[in-house]
Amino acid sequence: MNALTKHDIINDIVANTALDRAEASQGVEIVLDIMKKTLSQGEPVSISGFGKWDVKKKRARRGRNPKTGEEIEITPRRVVTFSLSNVFRAKLEGKR
Helix, strand or coil: CCCCCHHHHHHHHHHHCCCCHHHHHHHHHHHHHHHHHHHHCCCCEEECCCEEEEEEEECCEEEECCCCCCEEEECCEEEEEEEECHHHHHHHCCCC
C-alpha cells in the first residue's frame, strides 16, 4: 500500500477538472503554503468534514537513549497533531 503523494493529488486534479498540470500544481502548493504558514504561527487549520491540525507545545522532559540507555534531556518543542472530524470518522467506520 503506497502513500498518497502530492504528485498523485495533482494528477487527480488534472484528471477531474479542466485545469492543466501547472495550474493544479500551483493550487496544491498554495494550499499547502497557507496551511504551513498558519500552523507555524501556532494557529489551527480546520477543514470541515475532514479534520483539524493543531499545534501543541511539549515541555522539556527527561528521556532515555534507546541504544545506550543513557539519560538525556529532551528540549521543549512544538508538534502538529491531527484529529478527524466526526463526519469523516463515521465514514471510515462505515456508519454513513
